[in-house]
Amino acid sequence: xxxxxxxxxxxxxQEGEFITINCSYSVGISALHWLQQHPGGGIVSLFxxxxxxxxxxxxxxxxxxxxxxxxxxxxxxxPRDSAVYICAVRNYGQNFVFGPGTRLSVLP
Amino acid sequence: xxxxxxxxxxxxxxxGQSMTLQCTQDMNHNYMYWYRQDPGMGLKxxxxxxxAGITDKGEVPNGxxxxxxxxxxxxxxxxLAAPSQTSVYFCASSxxxxxxAYNEQFFGPGTRLTVL
Numbered sequence: 001x002x003x004x005x006x007x008x009x010x011x012x013x014q015e016g017e018f019i020t021i022n023c024s025y026s027v028g029i030s031a032l033h034w035l036q037q038h039p040g041g042g043i044v045s046l047f048x049x050x051x052x053x054x055x056x057x058x059x060x061x062x063x064x065x066x067x068x069x070x071x072x073x074x075x076x077x078x079p080r081d082s083a084v085y086i087c088a089v090r091n092y093g094q095n096f097v098f099g100p101g102t103r104l105s106v107l108p
Numbered sequence: 109x110x111x112x113x114x115x116x117x118x119x120x121x122x123x124g125q126s127m128t129l130q131c132t133q134d135m136n137h138n139y140m141y142w143y144r145q146d147p148g149m150g151l152k153x154x155x156x157x158x159x160a161g162i163t164d165k166g167e168v169p170n171g172x173x174x175x176x177x178x179x180x181x182x183x184x185x186x187x188l189a190a191p192s193q194t195s196v197y198f199c200a201s202s203x204x205x206x207x208x209a210y211n212e213q214f215f216g217p218g219t220r221l222t223v224l
Binding site: 004033041043045086095096100101 | 141143148149150151152153156166196198200211212213214215217218220
């Protein structure tokens with residue numbers, strides 16, 4: 001079993017839809033990182049969180065430490081949100097373990 | 109700030125050749141990382157550094173070497189290229205004050221390497 005799993009693997013949505021991407025992990029963590037990988041390959045940090053909820057624009061990230069689960073929500077999705085969304089967990093060492101990513105396509 | 113820069117963007121190597129992937133950051137981050145990303149797989153840590161002069165192995169270090177002589181630079185060396193090293197390589201950096209604060213990673217644009 002991978003330490004970090006994401007669901008769904010692939011997601012297609014219509015513009016305007018509310019989107020949820022899930023991340024589950026099996027190890028104790030000190031923080032969780034959501035990243036976005038653009039179609040061109042660049043990787044951008046979205047959120048870093050260790051508890052509760054964070055919001056930035058149309059993006060919301062939540063984490064439940066007891067259930068070892070995090071969700072990334074996108075409200076009013078737009079074609080420019082099309083990307084691969086990556087969840088990474090920081091263990092109690094120095095390093096991150098990355099999930100396989102969720103590929104999102106938002107159609108106009 | 110340029111952030112994290114990587115060169116080259118693309119490279120094709122023949123089996124057995126050597127090369128160095130360059131990574132530079134101008135954010136005065138103490139932590140630097142090298143990852144590889146294979147198609148459909150998550151990023152895998154190759155090597156990391158917590159400061160100048162200090163490096164350590166990650167999950168997949170075989171076939172690679174690193175050095176960290178300055179805060180800014182963290183080159184990755186491939187000595188004898190093999191087809192299994194065909195991948196996209198990302199360098200990243202972050203800052204840690206050592207107090208347990210959780211700091212995000214900043215990524216370079218990546219280097220796409222093909223070994224034939």
